[in-house]
Amino acid sequence: QVQLVESGGGVVQPGRSLRLSCAASRFTFSGYGMHWVRQAPGKGLEWVAVTSNDGSEKYYGDSVKGRFTISRDNSKNTLYLQMNSLRDEDTAVYYCARSGSYSWWYFDLWGRGTLVTVSS
């Protein structure tokens, strides 16, 4: 069925890097903007980043700007999040989410998330 599946989470030390992936299936991946959203333990959701359908435009939340990079490979139907200089406060479940058909500014399909734990 139409779905998004995240992978790449794990335990990483502060200051190190990690790359998350999100595999899309059963829809035209190249036709949609894509987001990353995260949820720290016991906290609410936080928007992380968005990329346009062709990857030419990218925007970030203030807390990750300059450290995280969103990218996509439409030939592989996959979204990525490169996370550098990780901090304790980046510990969270990371979700990928699809933009609506006509607007970037809501999410009409979500994955189940992958857990990133930043700890020494």
Place this chain on the structure above:
Amino acid sequence: QSALTQPASVSGSPGQSITISCTGTSSDVGDFDLVSWYQHYPGKAPKLMIYEVTKRPSGVSNRFSGSKSGNTASLTISGLQAEDEADYYCCSYAGRTTLLFGGGTKLTVL
């Protein structure tokens, strides 16, 4: 930019109606008709319930409705059912290509 403000919890009995508020500012909720609502069961993928303040995606029950007045958006669930017990999050475009979420509301069906 601060997160949008939602009540931490609301509750209601089966069959009743409840409303969850989402308060922002004139720079986000009040300035754009781009508020969305998500239902989230812990450990599962969140689900879109309302987008662009009042629009309901195909497949979402018409018991769910959205509205906005000034800087406050609201999600109303009528005919409350046990399966509605979940966390609910609002989200608003905040200009400058930024999105803000609310802190989430835990709905308990008594």
